[in-house]
Structures are given as structure tokens and as C-alpha cells.
Amino acid sequence: MMNTKHTITDHITDLEEQYWTIRNHSVHICAPLAIEDYVVQPIVDVSPPKWHLGHTTWFFETFLLIPYFPEYQVFDSQYNYVFNSYYETVGARVIRTDRGNLSRPSVDDIYKYRAYVDEQMQLFFEQKRHHLQEVLTLLELGLNHEQQHQELLISDIKYILGHNPLFPSYKSDPEPSKSEFVNNEMITFSAGIYEIGFEGKGFCFDNELGRHQVYLQEFEIATQVVSNGEYLEFIENGGYQDFRHWHAEGWDWVKENNAHAPLYWHKIDNQWMHYTLSGLRILDPNEALNHINYFEAAAYANWKGMRLPTEAEWEIAADNIHWGDRWEWTGSAYLPYPGFKKEAGAVGEYNGKFMVNQMVLRGASEATSKGHSRKTYRNFFHTQLQWQFTGIRLAR
Structure with a gap:
């Protein structure tokens, strides 16, 4: 007979490890950027990189910490308006076309926001571990949501730099995009x-x-x-x-x-x-x-x-x-x-x-x-x- 408790515990541990891996990867994607690159929004479909970093953090704050961690104190009450993407249920938001007009919060502010929410998520994992079964689905959704935004981050960064007349490089190594076009049938x-x-x-x-x-x-x-x-x-x-x-x-x-x-x-x-x-x-x-x-x-x-x-x-x-x-x-x-x-x-x-x-x-x-x-x-x-x-x- 399967030990269900053990299985759930293992799953929680796996998700906690994934949390840190995925959150760190978003920061890694942005590491080559200059500060000015974080704010640009050339077209409506492209969001500034700093907005992605804030929005993915807002997701964990809004859907996990606020409803399920009573001890949590909101980092900044105005961020719900700034980083809500399209969730009508959650409230009003900055319209998508205006994301590039947000000089504030600064890039530094957003990295402080990420660090604060990550710190609180660590406490959440430690103090509410026996309740985590209730929110496993939301936690998994949040992790996959951030991975979606990692792909958008790369696409948006490429658009931002690719429409700069200087064609600046994001990274020195070539894109791993070769295909073996042999035996294509x-x-x-x-x-x-x-x-x-x-x-x-x-x-x-x-x-x-x-x-x-x-x-x-x-x-x-x-x-x-x-x-x-x-x-x-x-x-x-x-x-x-x-x-x-x-x-x-x-x-x-x-x-x-x-x-x-x-x-x-x-x-x-x-x-x-x-x-x-x-x-x-x-x-x-x-x-x-x-x-x-x-x-x-x-x-x-x-x-x-x-x-x-x-x-x-x-x-x-x-x-x-x-x-x-x-x-x-x-x-x-x-x-x-x-x-x-x-x-x-x-x-x-x-x-x-x-x-x-x-x-x-x-x-x-x-x-x-x-x-x-x-x-x-x-x-x-x-x-x-x-x-x-x-x-x-x-x-x-």
C-alpha cells in the first residue's frame, strides 16, 4: 500500500526546490541587461523586463501569501495595481500599453520586492508546511506561470534589442537553434x-x-x-x-x-x-x-x-x-x-x-x-x- 503522506511530503519538497530554481532563473535571464533595457516597451505585445520580474512576484504574493499566510505583510499596496496583468477578479490595473511608462517602481525596487517575497515564501514553506497540501495546485501553477514569463522575457528582450539600430548583443554565445535537417521526410x-x-x-x-x-x-x-x-x-x-x-x-x-x-x-x-x-x-x-x-x-x-x-x-x-x-x-x-x-x-x-x-x-x-x-x-x-x-x- 502506498504511503500517501510520504508521497505528499516528497512532492512538497520537490516543489520547494523548483521554486528556488525557477525564481533564480528569471534573475539569471536578466543578468546581461543594462538598467535602461529593463524599462523599454517598443510595442504593446512586449512588456518591459522589470514588469515581468514584478508580475511573477506579485503572483505568489497575491495568490499564495496573502490568502494562506496570515502573518504576511504586503510589500507595497500599490503594486497590485502595477503588476496585475489581466485578472479582473483581483481589481484595477495599469493598462498593458502603459507598462513602459512606469519609471517607478525602479529596477532596484523590484529586486527588493522579489527578495522580500522570496524571504516570505521561505517562511511559508517552513512554518506552514503541514498546510501546504491545500495550496499545491496553486504553487505549481505559480511556478509554471513564471516559466511562461521566462520565455516571454527572452522573446521581449530580443525584440527590445533587435529593434535598437545598433543591434546590440544580449549574450556572446550563439542561440542553440540548429536543427539536423537530414532525412526530413x-x-x-x-x-x-x-x-x-x-x-x-x-x-x-x-x-x-x-x-x-x-x-x-x-x-x-x-x-x-x-x-x-x-x-x-x-x-x-x-x-x-x-x-x-x-x-x-x-x-x-x-x-x-x-x-x-x-x-x-x-x-x-x-x-x-x-x-x-x-x-x-x-x-x-x-x-x-x-x-x-x-x-x-x-x-x-x-x-x-x-x-x-x-x-x-x-x-x-x-x-x-x-x-x-x-x-x-x-x-x-x-x-x-x-x-x-x-x-x-x-x-x-x-x-x-x-x-x-x-x-x-x-x-x-x-x-x-x-x-x-x-x-x-x-x-x-x-x-x-x-x-x-x-x-x-x-x-x-
């Missing part, structure tokens, strides 16, 4: 009934729950994502000038933005370059294509006479394909699984409220924190967004 899956959705033990987000059956027609899917060189053929063939490849909204996006290449690509002296976290580099044709939006992904697939896989096809194929270099656009709208129910209170706002006008991505990228993704993970973004580490896999 199409593999076939038979028509039939399959099951998708999370099962087993471990953490998952609520939008992964509701394992269910789907019927799939026979399909083929590529074992590798599209490379820079393959996408360059699309560009040189006039892909951005031919409306026939694009959805109507995608063609509008091309014209409105004068789009002619992926984000961070620059043609200098007839040489294609791209901005990386280690600075401006000559484009490597064998590297996995990066920073593509849904419109571009669908247009490229159409040009190739193929399509994007559905999220069900991707999940069924996941054990037989190479993934993890790029988040991969699918042809599936972000919708609830059968039986999906939002949790009560603020936690219920986590995923369900965004199930409209967005497309699903599957996989992970080099910006994804270690161990954060799984084949059932349902990432989602609006169709025009390029700033995340996104690429293309073909299907037919």
Missing part, C-alpha cells in the same frame, strides 16, 4: 480514431484537460520544421508579392506592414542577415526558421501545395517527429476541449477567457524553460504576431 498516419489531451500524473494547464477521441483522415506530416533556406525560396519566388498564397487578412497584413521577410531578417549589401540574441549574423540556411506569424506560415504551406497540421495531428505525430526548436503553428483555432470548465475565481481567468480569435501552436522552443513543455501543451497567439520563437511544420 513525410511520414504517414492512417485514418482512424485517436485520443488527445493530457493524461497521467504531473502538471498541466486546464486547457489540456478533457482527454477525448478525435477522428482523423489519413495524413502525412514532416519530421522536421522548415529551414531558413527553404523559406528563402518562397521569398525569392515572390511569395510576399503574390496574393494567391495568402488568406485575405494575411494579404491585408502584408500590404499594411510592407512585409517582405520574417521578423529580424535584413538584406544588407545583397546579403541576408538576421538578428539573434548574440547580435546580427549571416543567415544560416540550415537553421530552423524563426519568428513567423500564422499568416506567413499558412502562405508558405499553400505555396508548397501543402498545409499546416491540425493540433490533433501534431499531438498524434509528436512521438515520431523532431520538435522543440520552434513553437509550431497549427491550422487549429484555440477552442475548449469537450467538457472544459473554468475554475472559480481569478484562476479561472487563466486560459478560458482567451479562447477566441487565436490559433494554437504546439511544441516548444530554445526560449522555453527546461521541462516546461509537453506534447499536450496548447500555446496560442493571434495570427499577426511574430515576436515569439515560432516556425512551420508542413502536413498534407
